[in-house]
Amino acid sequence: MIKRPKGTFDIYGMDAKLWKQMEETIHHVCYSFGAEEIRTPIFEFTDLFVRGVGDTTDIVQKEMYTFSDRADRSFTLRPELTASVMRAYDENGLHNLHKPQKLYYIGPIFRAETPQKGRQRQFTQMGIEYLGVDSPEADGEVISIAYMLLKKIGIEGATIRINSIGSPASRKEFYTHIQEHVEKTEGFCKFCKERAYTNPLRVIDCKNEECQSLLIGTKNMLDFLNKEDTIHFEEVKKYLDRMHIPYIVDPKIVRGLDYYVKTVFEIHVDSIGAQSALGGGGRYDGLLKSIGSSKDTPGVGFALGLERFVLALQAQGKWVDEKEENSLFVAFIGEKAKEKAEEIVFALRQADIPAEIDLLNRNLRGQMKYADKLGMTYSMVLGEDEIEKEKAIIKHMQTGEEKEIAFSNIHQFMEGK
Ligand code: AMP
Numbered sequence: 001m002i003k004r005p006k007g008t009f010d011i012y013g014m015d016a017k018l019w020k021q022m023e024e025t026i027h028h029v030c031y032s033f034g035a036e037e038i039r040t041p042i043f044e045f046t047d048l049f050v051r052g053v054g055d056t057t058d059i060v061q062k063e064m065y066t067f068s069d070r071a072d073r074s075f076t077l078r079p080e081l082t083a084s085v086m087r088a089y090d091e092n093g094l095h096n097l098h099k100p101q102k103l104y105y106i107g108p109i110f111r112a113e114t115p116q117k118g119r120q121r122q123f124t125q126m127g128i129e130y131l132g133v134d135s136p137e138a139d140g141e142v143i144s145i146a147y148m149l150l151k152k153i154g155i156e157g158a159t160i161r162i163n164s165i166g167s168p169a170s171r172k173e174f175y176t177h178i179q180e181h182v183e184k185t186e187g188f189c190k191f192c193k194e195r196a197y198t199n200p201l202r203v204i205d206c207k208n209e210e211c212q213s214l215l216i217g218t219k220n221m222l223d224f225l226n227k228e229d230t231i232h233f234e235e236v237k238k239y240l241d242r243m244h245i246p247y248i249v250d251p252k253i254v255r256g257l258d259y260y261v262k263t264v265f266e267i268h269v270d271s272i273g274a275q276s277a278l279g280g281g282g283r284y285d286g287l288l289k290s291i292g293s294s295k296d297t298p299g300v301g302f303a304l305g306l307e308r309f310v311l312a313l314q315a316q317g318k319w320v321d322e323k324e325e326n327s328l329f330v331a332f333i334g335e336k337a338k339e340k341a342e343e344i345v346f347a348l349r350q351a352d353i354p355a356e357i358d359l360l361n362r363n364l365r366g367q368m369k370y371a372d373k374l375g376m377t378y379s380m381v382l383g384e385d386e387i388e389k390e391k392a393i394i395k396h397m398q399t400g401e402e403k404e405i406a407f408s409n410i411h412q413f414m415e416g417k
Pocket of ligand 1: 080111113118119120121122124125179277279280303304305306307309332
């Protein structure tokens, strides 16, 4: 049998229910913040990501699923969604609508990474982008959405870590500081020596322990923020304080992508192992221009990895809140009763009441066993007698309690009226 590709998963059974529940919560929370859903293509022109994510990032250098079509155009399965949302915003003239545009998404993302716990090649992100707004309150509101989602989905023990990497003007001096430090200090890894020039912020979050120890005592980006960036960061923190949202200021948070400015943040939860980041985001004021738009649109947003939410919920022993919905299994004996049973089941389903019937020609015993496996609330058996009298006994499958109900009253009974 052909197997699924490495780093991908099938979701079914209880897991599928958990996903559905989580997605419903996401739609609900985003809606309450006034955000609207956006759905963009799974693949885009490769250039969108090279320019939007940045050609010095791991994503673009090592992790994209890129392919050529028959006309030799280069496409890529989306390795993130912010660039796609920005493209859609520009292409569809959404900038002509009210500002800010608050757009959220849920969908598959593809990255050719080495699979391990919490790291897949196809995974799912939900994210939100606030476009056309540069106020610190917008950053605060965006972080508060992430906070609200964690709470409503039921993730415990997560920490929000925030930082400011300043605007390009503030960063210039910091870059020089990093470059000088890496140059005069023995022991930085070869990647950091290179990154000090290509993407100096990445030196700060290098995974190599030796590099980290060589950074102890050096200045961080917050020491280099200009006045405007400092005020912006202070206002973001004040907003979070006003909303009583707990956070930690962590100068090590720089994010991997090239487009961020000023506020950046990540959310971690230790219970899910080494890949502890649930998600992150920040402000990206220059992104739209970098993907070729003539407009300069400020924006702020985040993306969260939903597989890691599932891992966190499982680690907490949290499972689906199954709504107790009354369901009815209609068993039958004989052809005439079968037709009546089909009719009753169809009418119940039409009224959104879960109802089930055997499709495998089982005998009565088999039908009842099947109803038991499905965990139906009630069952009912139709035979010639019941058809004639137009009523039957409905039995609670757990308690055994029985009640005679006329066919015309089944709906009312099932709805608990
Ligand atoms: P990033 O855009 O890389 O910061 O990713 C945002 C979030 O997406 C991460 O914090 C993870 O929760 C999730 N994520 C990123 N890469 C993967 C992956 N390969 N497998 C599963 N989840 C991922």
